[in-house]
Amino acid sequence: MRMNRxxxxxxxAVAAPAFASDACMxxxxxxxxxxxxxxxxxxxxxxxxxxxxDTAATIIAASSEAFADTSIHETRIEDxxxxxxxxxxxxxxxGATLGMEPGGVHLxxxxxxxxxxxxxxxxxxxxxxxxxxxxxxxxxxxxxx
Ligand SMILES: [Cu+2]
Numbered sequence: 102m103r104m105n106r107x108x109x110x111x112x113x114a115v116a117a118p119a120f121a122s123d124a125c126m127x128x129x130x131x132x133x134x135x136x137x138x139x140x141x142x143x144x145x146x147x148x149x150x151x152x153x154x155d156t157a158a159t160i161i162a163a164s165s166e167a168f169a170d171t172s173i174h175e176t177r178i179e180d181x182x183x184x185x186x187x188x189x190x191x192x193x194x195x196g197a198t199l200g201m202e203p204g205g206v207h208l209x210x211x212x213x214x215x216x217x218x219x220x221x222x223x224x225x226x227x228x229x230x231x232x233x234x235x236x237x238x239x240x241x242x243x244x245x246x
């Protein structure tokens with residue numbers, strides 16, 4: 102039952118951006134979500150974002166059916182203290198690769214809408230500045246790979 106629902110969410114997210122399918126798109130790969138050691142409603146997600154196109158792209162938002170709230174954060178050291186803040190936009194230059202990694206840019210995933218366990222896969226949809234969307238698959242893991 103639970104897996105069926107996740108699969109359905111995944112299919113919906115992949116099927117939605119049906120237009121402009123032949124145009125060059127950035128790619129989100131190697132997505133994973135760190136499951137907190139205790140049952141906290143906040144998780145961090147990471148992925149590799151690549152722009153293989155010859156024009157720049159901008160990621161302006163992220164969302165997931167599996168979480169009530171999803172945002173893009175960046176961790177920075179300010180005055181010796183690690184702080185997170187919401188990133189308004191991620192610029193991906195032509196040909197650029199951006200690693201969302203612990204200690205840097207990450208997804209902040211708040212309040213899961215379905216019970217999530219290690220090994221589950223959820224879809225996260227990134228909104229581009231030009232109106233297109235790109236979906237990435239994120240696997241729940243207990244620690245870093
Ligand atoms: Cu954060």
